[in-house]
Amino acid sequence: MLYDDGKYYKWVAKADHDNPYYTKGTDWSELNRTEGYEILYFINHFADKHVSGAPTLETYQKIEKMIRYDVPHNQRTHKKIADWIISNWPRS
Template sequence: MAVINRSDLQYRYKWTADKGDNPLYIGKKDRDLVDRDEGYEVLNFLNSVCDTKEQALHAERLIKTLLPGKTQNRNEIHQWLIDNWQN
């Protein structure tokens, strides 16, 4: 069950796939990387790592405002959130 829905997100996102990207693609690269500007990728990531809506909204804020631009790998983003949760 999803902890957060599209309507809950606090920031603006693109909801169409970038050129060469497909929201239905399930290849390894798309599974491993999160494009922080694409709503469906952020939403999927938040729902996969958060247990509550409050956690998801806090994680979204950290991702959109503090996450270093070069950090794109799902595992790296998750670890960065753990390390920076108090920010």
């Protein structure tokens, strides 16, 4: 991941409701943009579902950059973030 410098993403779940082995994300659930395991799952799932052909490293990095810098912070659910990325992919 581009921003895995130990400062941006958290990889340890400290809250009882956090799951460091995050394996699912429903459309209505919120994406925590600083939980590394959630972002990694989201990027992989998004690429598998929405990118035609085999995704490249550049594709994964573009998704990560869009989530960090471009997706408005009022877009919080998996579905809304995915829809925003799809709508804005050509411009990024």
